[in-house]
Amino acid sequence: MPGERIDGTAIDAPADVLLAEGPGGAAGQEPIGPQTLVCPLETRPRAAAALVGFLSSETPVLRTAALTAEESVVRSRAEAVVAELGDSATHIVSATWTVPLPWFALVEPAERILVLPSDDAVTAPEAPTRRCYWRVPMADALSRADAAADLLADTLGDDGPSDVLRDTARWLRHFDPGALVELDYGGLVALMDDQTLAADTSAEDVAEALEALRAGDAEKAMASYRRLRDFWAGRAAHQRAN
Template sequence: MTAVRTSVLPPYAAQLRVYEPLAAYPEPERSRWQAYAAEHGPDADGAAEPVAAAALAEQRQALAELAGRTPGALPDRESGRALVRVVDRVTYICPWTTRLRSWQAMDELRAALPAFLLDTVLPPAVRAEAEADQARWRTAHPDARPWILTSRWEVPVRWCLPFGEEDRHFVPAGPGGAAGDRPVPASLFYLTPMAQARRRVARGYRALRTAVPGSRSGPGGELVLGVEQVGRWLEEFHPRSLVELDYGGLVHLLGAEGLAAERSVAEIEAGIGALRAGDTEAAARAYEAVTARWRRVLALRYAS
């Protein structure tokens, strides 16, 4: 179990994660992760327990590495750590893959920032070196994929589709355990078996393709494409995996009342059901309610 005593809050970001059972990993990875899980213990023991403390530990480590040396575009080597869940006496592993995710974040940054600002944050020489490292690594690891996807300042609508309301786990904030521990922050997450997640995404994708003329090119095409990408990503993993949507640091933006009332997954689930029944107006209302709520949250990134 990861113990955290810190005033550092997680970033305002949600994560979509896949936990694969130990049996899914080939040797020698399986033995390494088995030893890791035995040494560190589970970060969450049971489906209803959050991994918030361990997720925060990853953020602290990343900050410590940046503060302890000359900042670089990405870590020098891949992390050997993971999130560990135990559900029904089965151990599941979600590797951090911090270096791979850093490359992806760099790609997102390049797409999001103007050239002059990007050159200030990541000078061209630094980017060129990181991109060359990435190309070499990709050549040696053509099938590599991250177990964790990150979204800053919002939960994308497409991430809601793998889950149902019954997968929801809300853990209110509370006092720390042992004397001297800091209070435990609130946590909101969804956890579901991979088979169920794939079925829901496939049903949603079919409903959207039928309801959205022109699919990718027409109105709503971005959502259709996003759902397709989520479905393809899930197909990369073992069929007995677990899929988790963790609101992470976004809980600090929603506030106690907003967090307790947050039901984006249920609203999108109802919207997909309405689409399948041919009620496009009800589906549109559900979609607009969710997107309007997250637009308000997204606007906070510009607040000073």
């Protein structure tokens, strides 16, 4: 695990953190707390959770090929690290190969920050990293998650997207109301060229689908969802690519 020696004992090392420029607080309100916000990366519990997920979902052949110790020992150590969190919540929740589509309900299309350096800039040492992300006040993210969950529960039932959004809202409520919430494509940008990223309408598709459901237009909502699903299916296909 990150932060461990080979025998499982902990390494005394500084904690890795992500810094973000605030301020927090809902739109139109006075900022809460400092203007520089800190997010612990918590690589140890996140790696342990990812390992538990790997052991639970992958085939025996792949598990055997990937592990260098008995699977029961690896699972026990990983579950023990996850249990160290107790009632607290990790500051970062991640998914592999795709973005859980309900998460786009937490953001507005216009809030997207897209960093696409030119070819000349990419070769420069100071060139910024390609990124695609949204960063919104906690109050906005929570109100959007709750509203979308209620709408989806009323129109599509309590399972599926509405359940994901309620679970996401429960997670967000562990943190300070002045925090910022970031939805970041992370390494997924490596699976898309600049043109694909620039043309990505995921947030727009979710917003249109929700608005169509509010208006009772199920056909339009389904068309927006299909567009969104097809876009991310192409990214998720890399998981099983040879």
